[in-house]
Amino acid sequence: MTDDFAPSVLNGEDEAYTVRPYAVTGGRISGEADGLPIEALVSSTDEGKSLKGLTPERKKIIKLAAEEFMSIAELSAHCKLPLGVIRVLVMDMADTGYLTIHTTTSLNSTVEDRSGITLSLLESVLDGIAAL
Amino acid sequence: MASQPSSATGTEDKAHVAPTVVKIVIAGGFAVGKTTFIGSISDIDPLNTEAAMTEHSVGVDDAGGLTARKTHTTVAMDFGRIALPGALWLYLFGTPGQDRFLFMWDDLVRGAIGAVVLVDTERLDQCFPAVDYFEGKGIPFIVAVNCFDGVARHQLEDVREALGLSPEVPLIYTDARERSATKQALIAVVQLAMERLKD
Numbered sequence: 481m482t483d484d485f486a487p488s489v490l491n492g493e494d495e496a497y498t499v500r501p502y503a504v505t506g507g508r509i510s511g512e513a514d515g516l517p518i519e520a521l522v523s524s525t526d527e528g529k530s531l532k533g534l535t536p537e538r539k540k541i542i543k544l545a546a547e548e549f550m551s552i553a554e555l556s557a558h559c560k561l562p563l564g565v566i567r568v569l570v571m572d573m574a575d576t577g578y579l580t581i582h583t584t585t586s587l588n589s590t591v592e593d594r595s596g597i598t599l600s601l602l603e604s605v606l607d608g609i610a611a612l
Numbered sequence: 613m614a615s616q617p618s619s620a621t622g623t624e625d626k627a628h629v630a631p632t633v634v635k636i637v638i639a640g641g642f643a644v645g646k647t648t649f650i651g652s653i654s655d656i657d658p659l660n661t662e663a664a665m666t667e668h669s670v671g672v673d674d675a676g677g678l679t680a681r682k683t684h685t686t687v688a689m690d691f692g693r694i695a696l697p698g699a700l701w702l703y704l705f706g707t708p709g710q711d712r713f714l715f716m717w718d719d720l721v722r723g724a725i726g727a728v729v730l731v732d733t734e735r736l737d738q739c740f741p742a743v744d745y746f747e748g749k750g751i752p753f754i755v756a757v758n759c760f761d762g763v764a765r766h767q768l769e770d771v772r773e774a775l776g777l778s779p780e781v782p783l784i785y786t787d788a789r790e791r792s793a794t795k796q797a798l799i800a801v802v803q804l805a806m807e808r809l810k811d
Contacts, residue, residue, distance in 0.1 A: 517723055518661075519633045519703045549630055551703065553691055557659035564663060582630035585723040591749050596723055597634075599809050605634055605725065606802045608696025612653070612795055 513571035515587030518556075518563060521549040522570055523580050537561065541569060542578055549582070631695070635703040636801055637721050639746070640730030641738025645758045645788035646706035647690040649730060653794045654692025654704060662688045663716060687716060702798075707742065714741055718749075726752035726801040730788065733757060733766045736774050743775060752805040756786035756797045 524546035531539050540559055544550050550558075556566045573579045584596050638646045651658045690706040705720050721727070729742045739755070746753040757771055768783050777783060782800050787793040 518705070518719065519635045519723070521630050521633055521701075523628070523630065549701075551633070551693075553661050553703070553705070554659060554693075556661040557691075562662050582633075584632070589722060591718045591722050591751070593722075597725055597805060597809070599806060601632070601634065602725065602802055602806045602809070604698050604700055605696065605702065606799065606806070608698065608700055609694075609702070609795060609798050609802065611697060612694070612791075 512587060513567040514564070515589075516552055516567045516571060516581070517583050517585045518553045519551050520581055520583035520585070521551055522555065522574075523549050523582065525577060525580055527577060529578060538569060538573060538578075541566070541573065545579055629699065631699045631701040633701050633703065635705055635724045636798060637705050637707060637717075637724045637727040637751075638730065639707040639727050639739075639742035639753075640758075641732065641735055641742075644730045644732045644735070644738065646730055649728070649758075649786075649788035649794050649797075650690055650692040650704045650706055652789055652791045653694060653798070655695055656693050658690045658692045658706075660688055660690050663719075689720070704798075714745060717745055721746075721749065721751060724751065726754070726805045728786075728797050728801055729753055729755045730786070731755055731757045731771065731775075733771065736771065739775065743777070752801065752808050754782040754784060754797065754800045754804060756784050756800075758788050759785055 522541075522545045524542050531542060534542070537559060541550075541555055544555060544558055552563060552566055552570060555561075555570065556563045559566065561569075570579055570581065574581050586593075589596075638649055640646055647658050687708040689708050692704045694702045694704070696702055705724075707717060707720060727742070727746050729739050729746065731739045743753075743755070745751075755771070755775065755777060757766065757768065768785070771777075772779075772781075772783050782804055784797060784800055785793075786797045
């Protein structure tokens with residue numbers, strides 16, 4: 481924690497406001513979650529874990545990801561939360577067994593790294609688009 | 613830690629295998645038709661998401677105290693999704709319109725097959741940042757001149773010269789409203805990416 485730590489900030493404001501995006505992550509700050517591709521798919525695990533005590537945002541993500549595979553970007557759009565917040569929440573809930581993340585892009589890959597784009601993959605994409 | 617998330621976290625549902633995901637980035641200046649382009653072919657209505665610019669500097673600790681307080685600037689971007697045969701999902705991501713958000717493109721472009729740079733011939737200069745970016749990063753891209761009225765007012769070679777595009781960059785006409793035209797543009801990007809791999 482840094483010198484910026486200032487518990488009085490929240491109490492010091494008179495105006496009421498809805499929960500700030502960064503409050504919903506419960507303090508977990510993006511680190512490795514930054515590397516989660518925006519197109520990475522998320523699904524809810526079928527482990528019957530109790531959702532009791534989870535924040536509404538977390539419950540909503542689990543519910544959305546139980547219906548169909550949801551990308552980080554889609555979760556962001558449906559939950560109306562910034563990508564960075566969704567990434568942190570998803571990474572956290574994957575660690576705790578609520579969600580499974582599906583991605584073939586490694587979390588620390590760079591823009592220049594194109595190793596995941598293979599000829600056979602492109603052929604499938606080309607055939608698929610042509611058939612639309 | 614979930615660096616290889618599928619295997620590291622939770623049990624994979626065998627009966628419900630995740631689609632393979634690919635993406636193509638749709639770039640170009642503000643209001644050039646990126647969202648229209650995406651909407652013309654997407655299975656879902658284009659969705660909107662945003663990235664907050666100050667996300668690394670703002671956090672809330674367990675005690676509820678703010679670790680930093682800054683004004684959030686948000687950048688909106690639109691995207692769509694197309695299901696292709698063979699359990700393939702193609703995402704189309706539109707770049708934020710303004711040049712000053714170029715720094716967040718790495719996040720958007722990482723892992724993309726390639727890009728379509730949409731051009732409005734009335735405002736050619738607006739696509740310079742996108743062209744420079746994709747050239748600099750070695751990302752396969754095509755330039756698609758969006759003809760809103762269906763009439764090509766500029767000869768493609770004039771556009772090529774004005775943009776200083778090398779001969780290897782495919783340059784086509786498109787109509788962002790027309791599914792058949794956007795489809796051709798996407799095909800051109802994939803073909804270009806394939807040629808690059810074969811070289």
